[in-house]
Amino acid sequence: MTDDEIEARLRELGLPSPPAEARARVLSACGREVARRRGWRGRPRPLGLKLAVALAALVAADVAANVASNASMAAATAPSAVVASAPHAQGLAEALRARSRMVALLLHEPSGM
Amino acid sequence: MGCADMRSKPVPVGDDLARRIAGGDAHALEQAYDAYSAAVFRHALAILGCAADAEDVLQDVFLKLAKRRGGAIANLRAYLFAAARNEAYSLLRRYRRERVGLEPDAVWSPERAEHMDPAEACALSRALNGLPPEQREVVVLKVYEQLTFEEIGELLNAPMNTVASRYRYALHKMRCALAEANHD
Numbered sequence: 001m002t003d004d005e006i007e008a009r010l011r012e013l014g015l016p017s018p019p020a021e022a023r024a025r026v027l028s029a030c031g032r033e034v035a036r037r038r039g040w041r042g043r044p045r046p047l048g049l050k051l052a053v054a055l056a057a058l059v060a061a062d063v064a065a066n067v068a069s070n071a072s073m074a075a076a077t078a079p080s081a082v083v084a085s086a087p088h089a090q091g092l093a094e095a096l097r098a099r100s101r102m103v104a105l106l107l108h109e110p111s112g113m
Numbered sequence: 114m115g116c117a118d119m120r121s122k123p124v125p126v127g128d129d130l131a132r133r134i135a136g137g138d139a140h141a142l143e144q145a146y147d148a149y150s151a152a153v154f155r156h157a158l159a160i161l162g163c164a165a166d167a168e169d170v171l172q173d174v175f176l177k178l179a180k181r182r183g184g185a186i187a188n189l190r191a192y193l194f195a196a197a198r199n200e201a202y203s204l205l206r207r208y209r210r211e212r213v214g215l216e217p218d219a220v221w222s223p224e225r226a227e228h229m230d231p232a233e234a235c236a237l238s239r240a241l242n243g244l245p246p247e248q249r250e251v252v253v254l255k256v257y258e259q260l261t262f263e264e265i266g267e268l269l270n271a272p273m274n275t276v277a278s279r280y281r282y283a284l285h286k287m288r289c290a291l292a293e294a295n296h297d
Contacts, residue, residue, distance in 0.1 A: 029172060
């Protein structure tokens with residue numbers, strides 16, 4: 001028997017298909033999942049989630065401030081040629097000095113900068 | 114059954130269907146089920162050799178599709194085939210680990226072949242059921258889903274030559290099994 005003949009016989013043997021009742025079962029399970037997702041989207045966020053989002057925002061702001069601070073420190077200690085080539089770092093350093101002055105003013109202490 | 118019926122029905126709106134499913138469109142999910150469930154079921158059955166397990170895989174695959182979030186699916190048919198394969202092999206590995214015996218005779222039953230000689234249908238069915246899952250999978254994808262060796266290779270993440278070899282070995286084994294059955 002050749003390969004083609006075996007293939008032809010296999011096709012003749014027929015294809016198994018999922019039972020008809022599987023359709024209702026699968027689609028009903030999927031429908032419940034879709035409804036659950038829709039319900040979750042429309043529901044107000046619980047307090048814990050709100051707090052977690054607020055905390056994440058605070059952490060992100062702190063990280064951003066640290067990065068800016070490090071960049072400005074690097075700019076302040078770098079050779080003038082490097083600083084001149086990075087004007088945004090100078091800007092950050094200036095912002096940091098302004099912030100220090102503001103903090104000193106609030107604390108009624110000399111800024112020292 | 115004609116060849117045209119064997120291949121998965123084309124999806125009417127292309128892969129826009131996947132985007133609609135991700136958006137929670139239940140009708141799109143029904144369309145995807147009608148177009149691809151038979152192919153997903155057959156693929157799982159070819160690997161697992163058990164209709165009940167193949168049904169479980171079918172449900173898991175479509176549930177995952179309904180739950181899915183994130184990036185767009187470029188090719189829904191390829192996605193479903195790959196998902197069915199992953200689920201089926203994961204189940205097969207679990208069975209092997211737990212040493213659960215499978216019933217390979219349940220893969221294809223000769224009752225479906227109305228126009229064939231019952232003895233021949235039985236011999237062919239046994240020959241197909243006797244193949245290892247990796248070879249049976251390639252035979253099913255090639256003969257019933259009419260995929261090319263290249264497409265099967267992409268799906269199985271295997272070189273095209275490896276796929277072609279598996280197919281040749283499978284047909285050789287089947288030929289031997291059929292010859293043996295004719296002698297008996």
